[in-house]
Amino acid sequence: MVTDRRSLWREPRPVDAPPVGRLDWLLVAGFEVAALVEAVARPDVTWRLFVTVLAVAMVPALLWRRSRPLAAALVGFGAAGLLSVLQLAADTGELGLYSMMVVVILLYSLVRWGSGREVVLGLAFVAVVVALGLYVSFAGWADVFGGSVFLLLFVALGAVFRYRADVWRRTQLEVRNQERVAIARELHDIVAHHVSAIAVQAQAGGVVAGTRPEKAAEVLAAIQSEASLTLAEMRAMVRVLREDGPAAYAPQLGVADLPALARAEATPTVDVTLTGPLSRLPRPVDAAVYRLAQEALTNAVRHAPGVTRIGIDVCREGDAVRLRVVDDGRTVPAAVGEPGFGLQGMSERAQLLGGSLTAGPRPGGGWLVEAVLPVEAPA
Numbered sequence: 001m002v003t004d005r006r007s008l009w010r011e012p013r014p015v016d017a018p019p020v021g022r023l024d025w026l027l028v029a030g031f032e033v034a035a036l037v038e039a040v041a042r043p044d045v046t047w048r049l050f051v052t053v054l055a056v057a058m059v060p061a062l063l064w065r066r067s068r069p070l071a072a073a074l075v076g077f078g079a080a081g082l083l084s085v086l087q088l089a090a091d092t093g094e095l096g097l098y099s100m101m102v103v104v105i106l107l108y109s110l111v112r113w114g115s116g117r118e119v120v121l122g123l124a125f126v127a128v129v130v131a132l133g134l135y136v137s138f139a140g141w142a143d144v145f146g147g148s149v150f151l152l153l154f155v156a157l158g159a160v161f162r163y164r165a166d167v168w169r170r171t172q173l174e175v176r177n178q179e180r181v182a183i184a185r186e187l188h189d190i191v192a193h194h195v196s197a198i199a200v201q202a203q204a205g206g207v208v209a210g211t212r213p214e215k216a217a218e219v220l221a222a223i224q225s226e227a228s229l230t231l232a233e234m235r236a237m238v239r240v241l242r243e244d245g246p247a248a249y250a251p252q253l254g255v256a257d258l259p260a261l262a263r264a265e266a267t268p269t270v271d272v273t274l275t276g277p278l279s280r281l282p283r284p285v286d287a288a289v290y291r292l293a294q295e296a297l298t299n300a301v302r303h304a305p306g307v308t309r310i311g312i313d314v315c316r317e318g319d320a321v322r323l324r325v326v327d328d329g330r331t332v333p334a335a336v337g338e339p340g341f342g343l344q345g346m347s348e349r350a351q352l353l354g355g356s357l358t359a360g361p362r363p364g365g366g367w368l369v370e371a372v373l374p375v376e377a378p379a
Contacts, residue, residue, distance in 0.1 A: 009248045011116030014165060017066040024063055031059045033098040046092050054079050055100050061104065065109035070118035073110040074125060076103040081129040083134045104154045111158025136258030254286035255314055258293055258366055268327070270297065283330050289314060289323055292357070295346050296325035296369040305330045319376065325369040328363065
């Protein structure tokens with residue numbers, strides 16, 4: 001309980017308070033006109049001129065109800081408390097206009113838009129003013145109960161809308177964090193793939209540099225192109241990670257882009273085979289198949305000694321898509337990085353879509369990565 005009170009006291013103001021707009025000015029004008037009309041229509045009001053001036057002077061506090069909610073509440077309920085003191089001191093009838101009920105809007109705004117400190121202090125002041133007013137105009141316990149419930153209703157409404165806004169904001173933040181985690185995973189896949197290609201090209205360049213200089217120049221051009229593409233994709237990803245607002249995402253690569261992974265003049269040779277109707281896969285499944293194939297290819301290039309050929313086979317089997325990536329390198333287990341990357345990251349990606357992934361040495365040599373993903377990804 002003590003912790004809850006301390007957390008309420010330290011709670012900041014909501015960050016999404018809208019500025020004063022046209023509707024706010026119309027609201028103030030409406031209550032000003034209502035106060036003047038009521039003063040004219042009710043000549044029996046005690047101290048009518050003073051009460052009318054007080055009501056008219058209090059209404060503009062509505063413009064502060066979001067930017068300075070405590071000050072607005074102090075003005076509104078301070079005016080109400082002043083009338084109660086005057087009524088008690090002069091022993092007159094009930095003072096005030098019905099239009100001064102604008103204070104309930106200020107009460108709601110105090111709870112909805114104030115900081116924790118402002119809410120506590122403001123509600124304490126309101127409680128004193130209300131208690132004084134009930135004492136001065138006591139007309140029975142039924143009226144006391146009804147008036148208290150009426151005011152508590154606005155306090156509850158302010159708390160409910162504040163809580164709902166906070167939940168929505170936290171949900172949006174969580175969604176944004178999940179998007180950034182997904183982007184980080186994509187960044188890892190992209191960088192690992194391109195850097196592995198650069199490493200292979202560099203090794204090939206070192207082999208032919210002494211005997212075929214013209215071939216070495218071609219290899220260097222390929223390395224430059226691959227490095228430029230990597231930097232461009234990294235910059236695009238990092239730009240998205242740095243943005244606070246909604247990002248404009250480029251279309252994700254899918255199964256149709258897998259043939260581009262085959263490099264005809266590079267070592268190892270990459271063969272891509274697509275079988276069955278794969279053109280209308282759901283977007284998450286389509287992108288996952290591409291990323292899984294890309295990561296498996298990267299692992300084979302980096303971790304399979306002596307690999308000369310890598311096969312990527314994607315086929316549609318009823319309500320599932322099967323991906324097989326095999327290589328002919330020596331059977332050495334691929335290194336597994338930190339959680340979320342490497343084989344563990346691939347397995348997590350498949351499980352998120354309701355599928356499975358297995359990886360291990362083949363009986364005839366080499367390494368096999370196999371994933372099965374349902375076509376209809378779970379919601």
